[in-house]
Amino acid sequence: MTFHQSPTMYVRDVTLNVENLDRSLQFYKEVLGFEVARRTQKTASLITAGGDVLLILVQSSAMQKFQPRMTGLYHFALLLPSRKDLSVFVRHLLSLGLRFGSGDHLVSEAIYFSDPDGHGIEVYADRNPTSWNWRGEEVEMATLPVDFDSLLSLTTNNDSWEKMPKGTVMGHIHLQVKDMEQNERFYVEGLGYQIVSRLGKEALFLSDNNYHHHVAFNTWAGSYIKDKSDESVGVKAFTVIVPSIKARREIVSQLKKQGFIVEETEGKTFAYDPSNIIVTFEME
DSSP: OOTTSTTSOEEEEEEEEESOHHHHHHHHHHTTOOEEEEEOSSEEEEEOTTOOEEEEEEEOTTOBOOOSSBSEEEEEEEEOSOHHHHHHHHHHHHHHTOOOEEEEOSSEEEEEEEOTTOOEEEEEEEOOGGGOOEETTEEOOOOBOOOHHHHHTTOOTTSOOOSOOTTOEEEEEEEEOSOHHHHHIIIIIITOOEEEEEETTTEEEEESTTOSOSEEEEOTTOTTOBOOOTTBSEEEEEEEEOSOHHHHHHHHHHHHHTTOOEEEETTEEEEEOTTSOEEEEEOO
8 A cells, every 4th residue: 555655645753732741652652552762852753563653752841731712733643564463452451440432433543542632543444445335436434333343353462562663654633623614725725635525514534546545624612722832742743745846846836826925945845834833845
């Protein structure tokens, strides 16, 4: 599958503002099995067993606590290599006594929980794309109960979760917004993502190369929520991998036409989305 490699446009890593770096590192190492690739006093990069950086944590003394009714992160989603990996992870969560939610989305099976700061986390495994049901340009998704008897039958208690497996990727990012039209202009008209599912005027799912979604956003918290600030606990930035320099130039041009701020400094190109999240455009 090429849903998370060039020439597909996908999310590679997410940067989170956290209130207490030590507390967050303990959680991400013990619960999710990440390793620390690089750490300073206020930042840390987290990698999988394969060495891929998927998360960057940043602590600031002026950090404002997480607020549920604020633009920014709804959840980031870690895509495991296989359904068996998801089975092992569920057994791990059960052994820790960590409470979690779940959903069978037809295209995938997912587990949901939050980190100590309130960041939403999804850990999921995709079903075979040949089983996804497309109706024209939209993919069928739902939220049904996960068949845990079937899922857990793939493993036993002897299968232990130690590290985030090699091959795990940042499957998608789901944002909480207050203006659907502005975000559609940024991510569809600007970046060029295709709409693959629309839930009325409340949620939009976007993808490239016929994935079920690389980016999503919703207004379920309402249209009058607060705007995130640079010092708010929550998502600070994420990286979108684009297939070529030409594609990046086209994105920059389209975003500027839509009236969004784009900056190109020190060899980096990034823009601010309608929720003031930094979206950086890089190539593999």
